[in-house]
Amino acid sequence: MADWAEGDPLEVAPRLLNAVFTHGGVSVRLTEVEAYAGPEDPGSHAHRGRTERNTVMFGAPGHLYVYFVYGMHHCANLVTGPAGDPGAVLLRAGEVVDGIELARRRRPGSSDRDLARGPARLCRALGIDLADNGVRAEVVPGEAPLRTSSGPRVGLRQAAERPWRFWVSGDPTVSTYRPAAPRRSAGR
DNA sequence: CTTCGGATTGGCT
DNA sequence: GCCAATCCGAAGA
Numbered sequence: 001m002a003d004w005a006e007g008d009p010l011e012v013a014p015r016l017l018n019a020v021f022t023h024g025g026v027s028v029r030l031t032e033v034e035a036y037a038g039p040e041d042p043g044s045h046a047h048r049g050r051t052e053r054n055t056v057m058f059g060a061p062g063h064l065y066v067y068f069v070y071g072m073h074h075c076a077n078l079v080t081g082p083a084g085d086p087g088a089v090l091l092r093a094g095e096v097v098d099g100i101e102l103a104r105r106r107r108p109g110s111s112d113r114d115l116a117r118g119p120a121r122l123c124r125a126l127g128i129d130l131a132d133n134g135v136r137a138e139v140v141p142g143e144a145p146l147r148t149s150s151g152p153r154v155g156l157r158q159a160a161e162r163p164w165r166f167w168v169s170g171d172p173t174v175s176t177y178r179p180a181a182p183r184r185s186a187g188r
Numbered sequence: 189c190t191t192c193g194g195a196t197t198g199g200c201t
Numbered sequence: 202g203c204c205a206a207t208c209c210g211a212a213g214a
Contacts, residue, residue, distance in 0.1 A: 034206070045206080048200080051199075053199065053200090067206085068197075068198065069198090069205055070195080070196070070197080070205065070208080071196030071198075071205090072196055072207080072208080073207050073208070075206060119207075120208065121208075153206070154206070155207070157204095178207095180206095190212100190214075191211105191212090192212085192213105193210100194208105194209090194210095195207105197205105199204090200202105200203090201202090
């Protein structure tokens with residue numbers, strides 16, 4: 001991997017569409033991603049500065065930033081830089097194009113379409129967990145999609161209006177958009 | 189197809 | 202203590 005996947009995450013994110021990401025014996029063609037900029041992006045884990053969890057985001061581009069959410073799920077980002085800047089792109093969904101038998105075993109009961117349709121599902125299908133935080137990412141460019149779309153990022157309460165989610169228009173493996181779930185107010 | 193609520197743990201204030 | 206870059210199953214249209 002090289003220059004094409006490094007730099008401003010807002011520029012890298014659209015280029016990752018149709019690229020093939022391989023991990024744990026499974027390959028996916030990426031169909032949906034989200035850009036997370038540096039400390040100035042209120043939606044980024046890097047917004048409040050460097051901590052033990054997000055250290056990888058502040059390191060060299062080309063590595064995976066993996067984190068654990070909701071007490072049960074993992075999500076994977078490609079760190080893009082630019083160097084010294086904690087930019088990253090969340091890998092939200094893809095189509096399994098190799099190693100599908102292995103992916104099916106990791107996600108029993110799932111249809112092929114749903115194997116990597118969603119950031120936590122993608123991690124499960126590729127066998128990604130915290131042990132993979134900081135490892136080098138294996139990504140090769142693909143043909144530019146005929147059409148792409150962009151819109152608000154999913155599940156965020158901060159900076160929810162920024163259209164920093166990118167996907168391949170009309171692709172069936174793109175996850176369905178859901179706004180951030182409002183938290184139940186106290187006392188009931 | 190849609191909406192709704194529960195699961196479950198680590199990170200941060 | 203509060204909350205999260207989510208998923209799944211159940212129930213309704």
